Amino acid sequence: MTASTTLLLKISRTKKRLSSNTWYLPIIIVASAGLMIYLSYTLRAISMAGRYALIEAEIPVLPMPPSDDTLSHFQEKPAATIDARIPLVLLTRDAFIFGTAQAFAIDLTNVRSKFYVPHVEGAPNLPRLAFEMTKWMDMEGLDKGPKVLLFVPTEEIPMPIIIQCMAALKDTGLFEKVVLGGGLI
């Protein structure tokens, strides 16, 4: 048998194999199933959420509990109350300024009621703020009051800095609730 005959035989066999379309159906089914599985995994990978955390803040409300005329006479009490002696931290482009809420309202012009913690090379000096506030709250007896902080950033402060400052102030353990204020300054 010559080489050309072998080649012709192979071509003939290949033609015969390809002329039969009985394999088309399984191939199409397997390809469709493969495509579906691939799309399924891809979409699952896209739609899976990462791991996320929450830095909590609060909006103060005016307590107006409805009267309970039943036998129990339940009356809801506020968890904490904001008054003039609540600590307030003002965040500007240059520094933190802290004091009581009264110091930023009635006593706004009194420079001795507020404390100044400048930023270091443009970055908020949170360790020093926590240190100074701890000392100040201990001296003023504010650490025995409600653990609420009014945090008032100025308008041009980027949100990542505000979120990190809020989280860091809560991490000091001095405050449990942070109220984000605005429009005061």
Place this chain on the structure above:
Amino acid sequence: MNRNASQRWVDALNALKERLNEPILWFPYPALVAFGLVIILRGHLLTGMNPRLGARVDVIQYSGQHLQDGGIWLGIYPENNQVVVVSSDRRRFSWPIQSQNLAELEPLIKYLKERVQKEAYSTAIKMESSLTRSTAVLAVDQKLKYIHLRPVIYALAEARIAKYGFETRLIKPGVVH
């Protein structure tokens, strides 16, 4: 001329007959592919869909209290000099980035009130309450400043939402930044 035209019609009809007589094996497959796609989309996108999909929000990386499921998720990001707010159910609200007009917040306030009402109704029907369900989760893009967020906080207050928080991406354990 007429004879040629009629002959063309006859030829076309014969060709059509011949084509229709041929077995067509592929015709169910487009329908099957469409059916498969619908099943995948229904399984992965429509139910339990990640609300962050489609929202161009780049939140900061910071460790904090792990975010529980539920809550009123809002993604806030700037786009073409507009502040865009997208919700977990694909509602979209926007206003100019320099806007001071509170009337432009009305659609967002109306939507938030409806969500709060829905959660309150659900709580009453189920006779169980969950603080996380009525907490607003704000995914704020890093490019935004505080002035851009203040209208959203105003809208939350108008909708009687007292508890909210900022979403952060948790850093994987073992990764040092």
